Amino acid sequence: MGLLIPGFDYRRVPVADGVSLNAAVAGSGSPLVLLHGFPQTHLMWRHVAADLAADHTVICPDLRGYGASDKPAADTDTDTDTDADTDSYIDSAAYSKRTMAADIVALARALGHDRFALAGHDRGALVAFRAGLDHPAAITHLACLDVLPTLDMWDVMRGTTAAVGFHLYLMAQPPGLPERMIAACPDDFFGHFLDLWAGDPGAIPAEVRTAYLDACRAAVPSIVADYRASAGVDVDHDRADRDAGRRLTMPLTVLQQDWGAALGYDAAAVWRAWADDLEHRTVGYGHFMAEEAPADIAKALRELLSR
Template sequence: MAPVIPGFDYRRVPVADGVSLNVAVAGSGSPVVLLHGFPQTHLMWRHVAADLAADHTVICPDLRGYGASDKPPANADTDTDPAAYAKRTMAADIVALARALGHDRFALAGHDRGALVAFRAGLDHPDTITHLACLDVLPTLDMWDVLHGTTAAVGFHLFLMAQPPGLPERMIAACPDDFFGHFLDLWAGDPRAIPAEVRAAYLDACRAAVPSIVADYRASAGVDVDHDRADRDGARRLTMPLTVIQQDWGAALGYDAAALWRAWADDLDHRTVGYGHFMAEEAPADIAKALRELLTRQRKL
């Protein structure tokens, strides 16, 4: 049996035609939704979620295509919807999830892939998202802009999963534990932060979701770029208080992360930290503190 977040109630919530999300809920008070990254599930928030649930309603879903949530097909060379894993679609899932649980407005925090969904939700649903946090990611359009030359090798998986349907799925499915485990090992600043039973749960979940995980990444090389570019060209911005917490990848890849985020946000608190990528598991007290500080900020008029 897969690990759970102690004290959280688990349920399945329909959010779109044929798509239900696995979600863990606990606490009471103003709602906060926490979105996981790759190659993880909602379990990555277990420490932070327990902290915030002391005085907030905390909602931790598995994103569509991940964990125990539904995984609609999305192959561009078939008659299935090529936008099934667009971040716009996944953001709409989260808004529908919150509304199904009785919340028309809520704070939203995301890590990695979940941060891209959170970013899109902030742009598409500005009157719904009260506060926004994005952990260790750049907006999709900026990410592709800064990856160039030999330094782009750090993002080899982005290029692999951007390829047309077929080859990436077969390659990853041939050795899924090696592929997904590579990132759990490489990106962890403190391997002890992901205990054996949680690591096993992540690998089990990813092994069962190769096509949908690839589809999520493929969308980020296609439809998500189109959506970001249209918003940047139209000067569409994030209007809610935004906290961004990142490793200092800019020093290695040659960009100013704070400046990139500032171009999207009216009210930005950008923090550079020394943790590994899995910061909600490596430094949960710090991340919970940062989220609490975000939740006290007032939206600028």
Template sequence: MTSFADFTHHRVPVADGVELSAAVGGDPDGSPVVLLHGFPQTRLMWRHVARDLAADHTVICPDLRGYGASDKPAEAPDGLTYAKRTMAADVVALARALGHERFALAGHDRGALVAIRAGLDHPDAVTHLASLDVLPTLDMWEVMRGTSAAVGFHLYLMAQPPGLPERMIAADPDGFFGHFLDLWTRDRDAIPADVRAAYLAACRDAVPSIVADYRASAFADVEHDTADRRAGNVLRMPVTVLQQDWGAALGFDAAALWRAWAPDLVHRTVSCGHFMAEESPETVTAALRELLRR
């Protein structure tokens, strides 16, 4: 299934000539929930969860700036084009354009980093926040040490100055992006062939913007997280985190790291792979519904 049945598709201006593409559906009288996809995916990753939540919520599934059918502006020299602060502002502008001043926000992987930044920068807009299988950016870099950092080789590759990583990835984009779809999936049936093809096609057309997104996480995003940590800024809304138990494997306490950012925290480990919204959508949906009741 490579589309959202019964959802309408919108292109919404959000900032500086940038438009986001979003699928919107569900109960128009239900509270709004925005779902942000991860790497190397598009909003399509939410197809199962969105359909369930749509029974009693307005559900908004955008492609992030630089991904899928959304605009892909060229990376500016200041490195802020794909900073999570910029991408979070996109999401808030999108929700407001669709008539929602306040909304719940859930993100997976890269989308979770955008969601975290939205919660820190726009606490009056984000009522609830869910993060799937990431650490906040500053903590991620701090725990990646020694040989254990080999699992995150792509983080270091895409942090390099413009030019080299783009050329290397563009030489075999299907091989590069497909590597992660294979490596991070435990249940291969969770991403069927047509969905996998859609992800690869979207990534093939977005190499420079995807690299710019990751490059921002090594520089601008670290600066923004560091400033928040020094200022004591935290996520003031209820937060749910679902993660694989890779904290134990790499020797750190993921829940403790998260608790420093989110005082009102529910942290759970899951037994499925990284792409949990596709491998175990019922687990993700149940966690989101529980979060929305808090």
């Protein structure tokens, strides 16, 4: 299984037909689920999880398609004119944030928690956002770290500033080319983001970086499917909710770098359009804030849970 969070018990938990998630669990008290981002695994929460387990039941899963969790291929009919093995391509519908959010609710229930707090970073924050909209009775508190809701993300990405998100456009392409390009040099591709986005490179030690790269190298098709879903079905779900006036009703904390200044939007205003009870903070850390400033992130989550 590779690197583990010390003191945590590891379990494989069935959450859907043919899909089980790898989850690290420790502590006692009110439950808190922590969802990782890209290009990482549950290990990104290792410091924060150990801190919070002192007074909470902390659950850190690998998302479907990532790490040691299952990577279902719902449909391998890609309709692409290629001689490549089509079994390496995955239907992005299997990786909609709605489906991935349902995984997390099922995981918590399987562990005995019908209601729980939920925090996500990056891709995990998109899953957490969707869980908050789709399962409001299950989510007591919500935190989203360094991300915008999918629909808003595409709205603000324009012009030359969108170059920072080149991977979003690459993995949005039809099945075939993105998978082959990334699989040709996976360590270079995924390592690029670990290097570029880290405010403090020392926060991701060599053995953790290796674990991330090993996990991503083994999950190229499912990672691409996750991102492809965010250029399709996830946008449809967000737009339907916006048109219907659906909002997050639980206390929400959002921590973000100051991307709004760079890309020309008001991040707090974007989130206020979705949330009734919002605490929005601009932070000075790099993207991997749970690893760069774990004490601050743990403190912010405790403050959220007290609301």
